Amino acid sequence: MTDRYILYSAVGSGGVAVEAALTLMGQPYELVEAPTYDPHQAAAGDAVLPANPLRQVPALVFPSGEVMTESAAILVRLGELHPEVGLAPAADDPRRSAFLRWMGFVSSAIYAHYWLKDDPMRLVSDPAQAAVVEQRLNDRIAECWGVMEAGTAPGRYILGEAMTVLDLYVTVVSRFRPRRQRFYDVAPRLGEVARRVDADPRLAAFWPQRYPFDAGWDRL
Ligand SMILES: N[C@@H](CCC(=O)N[C@@H](CS)C(=O)NCC(=O)O)C(=O)O
Structure with missing residues (x-):
């Protein structure tokens, strides 16, 4: 304990x-x-x-x-x-189904790919194929962000006017490669939300320590 x-x-x-x-x-x-x-x-x-x-x-x-x-x-x-x-809709909240749906989606349709993307040699034996795998996974990840963009109707935040942990999750996972520039292209409204969370004054000291915005961080 x-x-x-x-x-x-x-x-x-x-x-x-x-x-x-x-x-x-x-x-x-x-x-x-x-x-x-x-x-x-x-x-x-x-x-x-x-x-x-x-x-x-x-x-x-x-x-x-x-x-x-x-x-x-x-x-x-x-x-x-x-x-x-108030960072997660309760069981009787009308936003609950969408909340669970998109939390699961980010985890399984997007984040799960990084086991392979971070080291394609886990599944291929020819190093020449590793770059192909990475590029195809980048395309798939971009496609999935596009699906989420089309399936949501963000306000200030993804589920409406109040921030939830879904916004934090998308803000962080969208920083992974292929990084933000591509994310902004395929999911512009989700991109606006992510930028809002990046700029949240309560996290102003936190982001530079834990996910620094180094030069060129938003590009592949
Ligand atoms: N399904 C896991 C995925 C976690 C994950 O892939 N974490 C990465 C860091 S962002 C990691 O530890 N990767 C090392 C590895 O998979 O070998 C989750 O959602 O927590």
């Missing part, structure tokens, strides 16, 4: 969406940096293994000691546990 969450995450990873949610919820957490995607820091990446045998971040350890993996599920659960912050 501890008195706070322990979050395994890494700079520039999907775990940053969970970090942003905990920050907005005012929940203190201990951060364990586990750069799983960086072959040059293999030992540091292994830090997540006790919490996630898939060796992926994010993984969240609750104060009770219970472990939860899977970014979408973690975000939904945190929203339920801290309803006063």
Whole structure:
């Protein structure tokens, strides 16, 4: 038992969406940096293994000691546990179906591709094919963002006028390669939401530390 969450995450990873949610919820957490995607820091990446045998971040350890993996599920659960912050529509909220639908969509139709995209040699043996795989996955990811753009009717945020953890999730995952420029092209309204979340004053100190906007960050 501890008195706070322990979050395994890494700079520039999907775990940053969970970090942003905990920050907005005012929940203190201990951060364990586990750069799983960086072959040059293999030992540091292994830090997540006790919490996630898939060796992926994010993984969240609750104060009770219970472990939860899977970014979408973690975000939904945190929203339920801290309803006063209003970052997740409750079970009887008319936005609930769309909320669950698009949380699942970002996780399974988009984020799940990065296991292969980050290292195509996991499934091909010819290095020449790796670039082809990456390009095709970039196309598929762009296509999926287009499907989400067509299937939603964003206001200030994706589900209307109030921010939810879905906005944090899309803001972070849309920063991955093929990066924002392509995302803006295929999903301009979602792009406006992401820029609004980028500029949220409550996260002004947070983003530069956890997902820095280095020069050219929004292009492939
Ligand atoms: N389904 C997982 C995917 C997590 C994931 O792919 N995390 C990346 C970092 S952004 C990772 O740890 N990659 C290392 C690997 O897959 O080997 C989730 O939604 O949490």
